[in-house]
Every structure is written in C-alpha cells, then in structure tokens.
Amino acid sequence: MDLTSPWLILLLPLASAALITLFTLKSPRLSAGISIAAVWGAFAVAASHLPAVLAGHDVLLEGHFTWLAAGGHEFQYGYLVDGLSMIMLLVVTGVGGLIHVYATGYLHGDPGFSRFFACISLFMFSMLGIVMAGNFFQIFIHWELVGVSSYLLIGYYYRKDSAAAASNKAFLTNRVGDFGFMLGILLLYYATRDVVGELGLAAGAGDFRAMAAAVASPGWLEQAAMSVGGGRWVVTNEHFLWVAGALTFMGVMGKSAQFPLHVWLPDAMEGPTPVSALIHAATMVAAGVYLLGRILFVYAPSETALSIVAHVGAFTAFFAATIATTQFDIKRILAFSTLSQLGYMVMAMGLRGTDAAMFHLTTHAFFKALLFLGAGAVIHAVHTNDIREMGGLIRKLPATGWMFVIATLALCGVPPLSGFWSKDGILHLTAHPPEYAHTWLVTLLPTLTAVLTSYYMARLVLLTFFGAPRDRHRFEHAHESPPSMVLPMAALCVLAVIGGPLLLGQDVLEHFRAVTRPAGLPEHEYVHLDRHTVLHALMIFGTGAGLALLAFGLRVIDPARIKAALGPVHRFIDNRWYVDDLYAWIVENLQQNAARLCDAFDRWVIIGALVNGSAWTTRAAGAVVSRVQTGSVRAYVLLFLAGVAALLALHL
Amino acid sequence: MEALVFWIAAAAMVGFTLLTIAVRSPVYSACFMILSFAATAALFVLLDAYLIAAVEVLVYAGAIMVLFLFVIMLVNLRDSEQEGLRLNPLMVLAAGTFLALMTRAVQDLGPAVGSQPNALEGSPGLLADTLFTRYVVPFEAVSLLLLAAILGTVVLARRKEDA
C-alpha cells in the first residue's frame, strides 16, 4: 500500500464520510476525530509530493481507471497532479484542516455535530475530486457533488425556514450554471472528437491534455464544423470554441458566484460559520477560478471569450463591493467581500494572468477564512450577527480582534502582507490590459473597487471592535473563544502575514507563473516592491479606510446624512441592485405561469383525454357491443346464420 | 315416371314441412312432421336407398316423433295459448339470403353422373358390408354415444326425491 498514492487524497475523506454516516453518528467526538484525521492525512499525502512539483515544473502524477466504456467513449476516473492542482490541494486540505479543528469548538454541543462532520468530509471528497480531475466528465461529476455538499451544509440548520430556502436557492442557481457548463462540455467534446482520435492520444473521453492538444493542433480552428443556409454562413470550430467558452463560463459563474448567478452566496451565510469559511470563502467558490485555469486552452484562442470573462469579473467585483458598504450583518459583509475578490480572480484569468489569479486565490483563502473564523468567534461571543449591536469588542476579545484587524489589512492590500502582493499583481494587470479588454470597466473599476473594499472593511472593523459598545448586555457577556477556535485562527493569521515573498521567496509570482501558465500565452511584467507600487497601495487603502474612519471612528461625517443625501442610490444598492427581486419576478410570472400551463396540459390533455379518455372510450364501446348478447337463443341463431351466409358468400 | 314421383313427393315434403312450422298446435305440428318424414322416405326410395328409407320411417317417424308427442303431452300445453309462426322480416330476409346463396353454390357442381343401376345398390347387405368394415370404429362410437344418451336421460329425468 503506497502511502503517498494520490488515490488516498480522494479516498480518505470519502471513507471518513461513509464511516461517520454509518457508524459514529451517535459519538460526536469520534466523528470529529475521524474527519480531522482524514483531512490532515490528505494534506500529508499532498505535501509529500510538493518537493517533486517544486523542483521540476512539469512534473505530473497521473493515474486512472476506466469507469465506463460505452459506445466508443471511454470515461476515466482518476487523478492528475501538477503544479496547478498542487496549489489547490494544499490550500483545500490545509485551510480545510484548520477549519475542521475550529468547527469542533464552534459547534460544540450542537445536536447535529456528527452530521456536520459527515457532510464536510463529503465536501472535502467532492472538492478534491474537482482539483484532481483529469477530464471534463470527472470534473463535472464532482462539480455537482460539491453542489450537493454545499446544499447539505447550508441547510445544516434545516429547521430554520430561511436556511432551507437558502440551500435551495444555492442549489438551483448552481444548477443553472451547471446546465451551461454541461452544454459547453458536450460542445467541446463534439468539436474535438475527430481530432482527438487522429492525434492518437490514448486518453479517456474529455481528457484535458488531449483536448488542449486537439484545440492547438494546426488548422483545427479554421476547420468548418457545419454550414447554415446552404453554405452561405459557415460555422467554424473557432465559433464553436468561443460558444463553448461562454457556456463553460456559466459553470464558473454559478460556482464562483459571478454576476448574474451570484444571488446564492449572500444567502448561503445561513449555514454555520465554519461552512461559510471553508466553502464559501476559501475553496468551493474558488473552484470556478481553478476551472478557468485548467481549461484556459478553450478561452485562449478566442479574444471574445476572454473579454467576456474579464468584463464579467470586473463588474462583479465592483457590484459586490458597492453592496457590501450598506450591509449590517457581519457575515453578509464578508460574503459580498468574497464575491468582490472572486471577481478580481476571474477578471485576472480573463486578462491571461493565471498566475496572479491563482496567487490571489491562495492568499484570499488565508485571510478570508481567517476573517470568517473571526466573525464566527464574535458571533459566538455576542450571539448576534448585527454589527449595530456590537462595538468595543477589542477589549473583550483581544486575540480575535487583533487577528481580525491583520486579516483586514491583508485584504485591503497593505504591504508587506500577503494580500498586497496578490492584489497588486492583479491591479497591475488592469493597468496594462490586452487590447480586447482595454475598456474603462477593466482599467478603472478595479481600482475604485479596491477603495471601496478598504472603506467597508474598515467600517466593519470600527463598528465591531472599536468605539463604545452599543449593546451593554451583549458586551458584558462577551468572552474570548476556546483554544480549539483561536489556534486555527492564529495559524491562518501567520499565513496571511507571511504568505507572500516571505514564504516563497522574492520570485513568488515566478513560481506561480511557472506552474500555472499554459503554453503559448504572452508574458507580462510583474509587480516589484518599489516605491511606486507601495505608494499606490497605501493611497488606495488610505482613501477608503480614511473615509470610514471619518464616518464611523471619529464621527466627523454623519453616515445618516450621507445616506439621506444619496437617497435612491442608496436604496438601489441596499436592495442588492434589485437583482434578487428581478429573479423573483421572473420566477413568479414567467416560470410559474409556464409551469401552470404545463400542469393544465398534463391534467386535461394527457391524463384527461388520453389516459382517462381511452379508458372511457373502451368501456363505452364495450357497453355498446355487449348489447348483442341478449340471451335470446333466436337472436343467436340469426347471428349464427349470418356468419355462415357470409362464409358461404366468400367462397362463391 | 320418375320425375313425376319426384315432384309429387317433393311437393308433399315441402308442403308438410311448411305446415309443421306454421300451425299453432304442437300436436298438429308433430303429425304433419310425421307425414313429411313419409314423403322423405319416398324420396329415399327414389334414390335407391332402400334401407335408409326403412330406417327413416322406423326411427324418425316411429321413435323420435313418438317421443316428441309424449313430451308434448307431458308438458300439457293448452292449444289456445300457443302462438303460431310470427314472421319477422329480418329473419325471413336472412333465411332467404341463405337459400339464395346455397342455390348459387350448387350451380357450379360438376356434371352429375347418373349411376348404372345395380341390383345390390341400397340393399342392406351392401350397407352392412361397408358399415362393419370401413366404418366399424364410428359404429362403436355411436353405440357408446347412445349408451351415454340413455344414461343421461335417465339421470336427468329423475325427480329429486328418487335420489
């Protein structure tokens, strides 16, 4: 039994989920132990391969078995470990492991404790399957599995109506995205089917490397795939490619909550805080970004597709940041912040900056998880999510508070914390974007968004931890969290601080570039620690945080008067730009009416006319025909005679 | 000569049959039927089937019709309550059609070959010869059938108290 086999990374969490569900639901501590052991075991296995990956950049571990072979298509299941997946593996298992430990403290005494660990182990299995997938079909299966796990975990407090509704919303919104994703996969599979065979690659169906080679094969792009209108308009593979890109991007939009499929993420905060930290900050929502990194070969040849990706990302970042400025629920603010940062990552992918995006993904996992865990600690202490009922908590929860502040600084991109390096890496991209993305959306908004980020995060920190406590009762009863919660936070804090060059050396982005860059993309410059960049970052932070300080810290500006002055704009933003209301309207008026129509059709035509109707007709016909059997012998004789006469006539 | 006998006997047979089915009283019907059988026997003789003619009179007219008469008496119906033949147009039409079809059917039969007169023809000896050699199995079967009929009749006709 090879203990470093990557199969273990998949098997350990799966076994954990199965064991807990089947055997240890009644013993919470045993369940937690099994789950934590599985996660850290997976981390150990993944880490054991790290030196190999760091040494030779193209090192690849690959293994698979044929799951299903049918109709000439061979579906394989296995693992693919290269630089890109290694980053994700370490982040998912590492951050995940810390959160597992935190959860034992946070959910202590909760009746569904074991169920939580079973679900979260299932989630780990699903997520790691996405990360290690080598072909489209496996990634899709795990994509859906992750959606299921998310549904189970958001709906953890299933007795609460709002939680049940939120889990449904998450699942359905994801479903819409997954539908597009599936169409994209099928389209790609169809478009490359001939070439993959020609290139002689002995690979399973939808294998990433095989399809990347097919897309890059000479002449494939210009090849005509089909013609419409008798040759008047020819559809080439290039068209297929960017359509497939747009469709698969729908999957990214669903999972990584980009506009317009973002609506589920704020509501997903109904789940327990460890869930929010793990799934909705660090890992699952990053799956979309990871997918983009994996299948960049689909987008790379097509500027249209890349442009879509970049603009959607940029817009989402700005849009979410504006909403975050009006929220009062601590977790909601962090949720919108996550949306905004995800927008940055997606945009970076669209601007061909896979290294910057993946680096930001990593650092974001560190500080955002820390922020959520801190928020969880605060909620645990004061039993409310509303920051209007908090204040001055830094005195009661010093460890939590100062770590929270550090994480905020990292998020706002203050040097020399990790966030500065990754965020400025992305901002640098937007300053010199490629031709197709040279719009104000990409060049201006991200910087503005960064200012807003600093503003709302500073607002959050000031209102929660500093100033006078607004609710005396809650303040009195607030207490610091147990070590099981504080220690993981501390570990994340350390990573958030040093997770840049201090950990990986000056050429941190070089490392990322080396492992993530697919072949054939143009090079570009990287951010260096020079005065210009540092000044830039500090200016952004200063503007935003300064504004917040003036409003909430020093009370120089009155926020209420600003709100009144901005009136309708504020209302628009506060209602999340009315997107949720739009969707509700669509569902109620379009979808429900369509459903009612179908129901009526089903009830009246199919059941009424066809099923019941045919039964009724048969019975009526039978009733009519059975009148022949009068019982009268004479009539029978007559009929008999008629029959004989007919036979006779036939023979004549 | 032969033709004359034929026509008279045929007319008698048809006429008496008609009367059988038409008269109101069952007893009269039975009597007319006996007469019809007599005409049939004459026709059989015309066809050189002497034994059959004899059997016809003996069994049909003698035994079967007597049985009918017994049962009619037993049932003891009053003649006045009986209905005669009620002509139903549909049935008449059906019967007429049937007759027409049959007549049409026999038109196409091959040339009828009259046989040479033979002294043995229709005699009991010839009949018995064929009956007990080629047709012995059906003969035995029919005798079993008669046995069954006898037994059945006896069983069915018993009153419950005799059981």
Added chain:
Amino acid sequence: MITLQHWLVLSGLVFTLGLCGVMMRRNVILVMMSIEIMLNAANLALVAFNKHLVAAPGAAVPPDGQVLVFFTIAVAAAEVAVALVIAMLLFRRLDTVNVDDVANLRW
C-alpha cells in the same frame, strides 16, 4: 330429367324452412322439431350425393353416403332424447316452454 341440382335445391329449401322454424317459433319443442327437419334435409342431400357418386368400373357404388345418413339418424335420436328431457326439466322448473323466457346466456 331430375339432376343433382334439383335434389340439392330441394334439400336447401327444406333446410331453410327448418331454419325459419328455429328462428321464428317460441315453443321450445317446436324449435327442436325444426332442428330435426334441418337434419332430415341434410340426410336427403347426403343420399342424393351418394346416388351420383362415380363407381369404379365393374364394382358397386360405395354406399358411404348412406352409411353417414345411418349415423346421422342414430345421433339425432340420441340428441332428441336428451334435449327433450332438458325441455321437460325446464318446464318443471320455470313452468314455461317459451324460449324467450330463458335468456340467461348473456353478459
């Protein structure tokens, strides 16, 4: 000249009369008598066919038709016996010999 057709038409006519009796009389016993008439007509046809069989040269005409008539008469006798017993039982049970009153063979 009396041909086979004459005999067969006669037989058919008597058969049809018997048929009319079966269909149009309401007394059970009359119906049975009509059935006998039909059987009788069939016998006539059989003997007529027999008469017109072609004989092997020098041998006698095989009397197969007559043998069949023999059997027919025997079977008719048996059938009449049983049928009349049933008619009588019917009369005992239902006190009627009207064929329309026993219309039980229905759905």
